[in-house]
Amino acid sequence: KFIMALIKERGLNFRRLVQTGGMPSSHSSTVSAMATSVGLIDGFSSVSYAIALSFALVVMYDAAGLRQAAGRMASVLNRISESVYSNHPEQLPERLRELLGHTPFEVFVGALFGISWAFIIHMLL
Template sequence: MDFISYPLLAAIIGNLSAQFAKALVQGITKRSIAPDVIFASGGMPSSHSASVAALAMAVGLQDGFDSSLFAIALTLTGVVAYDAMGVRLAAGKHAAALNILVQEFKELAELAKENRPDKGMIMIRHFHERIGHSVSEVLAGLAFGAAVAYGVFKVYF
């Protein structure tokens, strides 16, 4: 496969397969499958973590685990994993709190509309709460991505 590099292929397959694994996990745990989960952020396993772990593992297998490229890929993996567990998880918690405030504001606006029917309803959008990951979701994504990269390596070489 000369048209695409092995590390890039591993990262793409790691990401896509992790996204589909989310649907499978949801189907097993919630006994229902929602197709939109394939394109959603958050959930088990972390596809962001799977992508960068697959990339790092592929670079290590191809160029050596002592190479500069592997050091860069591993650093990127750490940054993405930290971001998924920290910043994005916190943003999801903030979204949950904002959604509570939005719901209360909508109820107050509805009361105001009943008292003043000449005023229209204010439209407020709902914030997405599942944008970050728990530690277990990130760890599962890292392991998943590394396993995918190793599997692609066995097929590719």
């Protein structure tokens, strides 16, 4: 995500390292790399791989499903707040962050990055 932002924004933006949402999903990349590494080291039929894969799937589901829904809810709440406080904009509460989750495609691309990096690192070591 940091490299994509570096290219797109033509400059360093360290906030992108910790921001939620965006392409690709760093959550998916991290957990898929972890699960793939465990599989490559301990074997894809090991208990540790099953645990790592389960953890990765839960994190990716959360990134694409639950957090995406929370982002849509934040968008609705922001519009409601703007409507309610339209006559008194100085009292308008701080906007909620709307980019909380990932699209399924962002999660998929993140998972592909993670799996690829795990194989590359495994071959180099």
